[in-house]
Amino acid sequence: MIPSPAIIVPSMRPVEIIGGGLSGLSLGLALRRAAIPVTLHEAGTYPRHRVCGEFIAGLDPATVAKLGLEPFLSDVLRHTEVAWFQRDSLQRRQTLPAPAFAIGRHVLDQRLATAFIAAGGDLRTRSRIDLKGSPPGRIFAQGRRATTGSPWLGLKCHARGLTLSGPLELHLGEHAYVGLCELPDGQVNVSGLFRQRSGLALDRATALPAYLRAAGLDALAFRLASADIDADSRCAVAGLAFGRAPQSNAVSSAPRRLVLGDAFALIPPFTGNGMAMAFQSAALALDPLIAWSHGDAGWPATVAKIDCLVRARFRMRLAASSLLHPALLRPLGQRALTSTARRNLLPLNPLYHILH
Ligand SMILES: Cc1cc2nc3c(=O)[nH]c(=O)nc-3n(C[C@H](O)[C@H](O)[C@H](O)COP(=O)(O)OP(=O)(O)OC[C@H]3O[C@@H](n4cnc5c(N)ncnc54)[C@H](O)[C@@H]3O)c2cc1C
Incomplete structure (x- = not known):
């Protein structure tokens, strides 16, 4: 049940x-459900397309339940098969160990923002906060950090009239990979x-067409050229730096900032x-933050606890991903991966579980 702002306990730390x-x-939404006062600053606006x-x-039912995400995911498409392509040639169809939910970000983010406001959250859009200060109660969820000199570029668009070999297609090209995902609105x-x-x-x-061709994905570029592209959905992101963000607390053993998600x-x-x-x-941050807001814990201890939980949860998958990622992008690694996968020698299911 969503509390009305009138019953917020005044002594709760915001x-x-x-x-x-x-x-x-x-x-923010889950904290509001626990009647915690929350202000959320977002540099952009809603709805908007994101790369x-x-x-x-790999979104587990426990996380969905903890955050109360069911209503936002009720109409997602549940994809159970991936068609893998290398250089435009279909290599293998893989059944996913668990369905992947497909939903556009401009729909999902908007739904969550609307629910956060309805729950009494103070959402301030076009509000870009200077990231230098770290007072108690501040959570850094500002997404990926931009890095100059990163070679990586992300591109995306929504298209109608594209016929797929399955609900999900993954294409490996030269120093590139591309995903095609059927969405609930038919795009x-x-x-x-x-x-x-x-x-x-x-x-x-x-x-996008130029990069597809440069990666040797000419057939995919051709398919895209004959599709109906939603011009507003075209977006790009550059300067992507993968892996853990450098710790701002290098001199001390205890983390000073509470960072979540891509941050x-x-x-x-x-x-x-x-x-x-x-x-x-x-989800991991929720209970410790509620305890802090109630005055049951100090801020440094809360940050340290959440940091420990998050590290433990993601350690294996970050390590495995950093090994697999270069192989996915290089021709030699791609050939090795696809040939072992074609001969059913690639342990796809164990790999999936490590990565998810
Ligand atoms: C090419 C590409 C493909 C991807 N495909 C997938 C996929 O298929 N499946 C998947 O699970 N993940 C995918 N991801 C990753 C996924 O998009 C992110 O992991 C996810 O969006 C992270 O959510 P977040 O809340 O941490 O950050 P974000 O969703 O990035 O949100 C951060 C928000 O903070 C705002 N912000 C930034 N700075 C400030 C500031 N100073 N003040 C106020 N607001 C600020 C931003 O405007 C943004 O809205 C992909 C990523 C890329 C680059």
């Missing part, structure tokens, strides 16, 4: 969240990670499941 993506919004594959793999999300190439066109309309660690897409991790980190 929480401030920086970043209204999946981690910030789901945590994302838009399929959520297909096309999103990819590419190593940047100098001399390629970079305007909104031409970047904690950016796992490479397709080897990992950043959306599930955003929700899972929010």
Whole structure:
């Protein structure tokens, strides 16, 4: 049940969240359900498109229940099969150990934002907060950090009229991979990670086709050219730095900042499941934050506890993903992966469980 602002206990310590993506919004909403006062600052607005594959793999029922996410996921598509392509050639169809939820981010984020406001949350959009200060009660959920010099570029668009070989297609190209995901509204999300190439066109309309061709994915570029692209959905993100964010508390053994979601660690897409991790980190933070807000714990101890829980939960998958990711992008690694997968020698299910 959602408490009305009138019954907020005045002695509860307020929480401030920086970043209204999946981690910030789901945590803010769950805290409001516990009657905690929450202010959430989001630099952008809703709804908006984000570069994302838009399929959520490995989201466990316990996290869904803890954060009360059922109503937001009731109409997702549940994809159970992936068709793997290398250089435009179908290599293998894989049944996923558990269904992946498919839903557009501009729908999902908007739903969570609306629910957060309805629950009495104070949502401030177009509010970009300086990340330097770290007062008690501040949570850093501002997503991936931008790094100059990173070679990685993410591109995406929604398309109609694309015929798929299955509800999910994953394409491996030269220093690139691309996912096609059927969405509930009949559109297909096309999103990819590419190593940047100098001399390629970079305007909104031409970047994705140009990068597909440069990666040797000509057939996919051709399919996209004959589809109906939603022009507003075209977006790009550059400067992606994968792995753990450098700790601001290097001189002390105790963490000083509470960081969640991509702000904690950016796992490479397709080897990992950043959306599930955003929700899972929010779920892990919930009870310690409620205890802190009630005055039952101090802030440094709360930050240290959550940091410990989040690290323990993601340690294995971050390590496995950092090993697998380079192989997915290099021709030699791709050939080795696809040939072992074709001969059924790749332990796909154990790999899936480590990564999710
Ligand atoms: C190419 C690509 C494909 C991907 N595909 C998938 C996929 O298919 N499945 C999957 O599970 N994951 C995927 N991911 C990862 C997934 O998108 C992220 O892991 C997820 O969005 C993380 O959520 P978050 O809440 O931590 O951050 P975000 O969703 O990035 O939200 C952070 C928010 O903070 C705001 N913000 C930033 N700075 C400030 C500031 N100073 N003040 C106020 N607000 C601020 C931003 O505007 C943003 O809205 C993909 C990522 C990429 C790059």
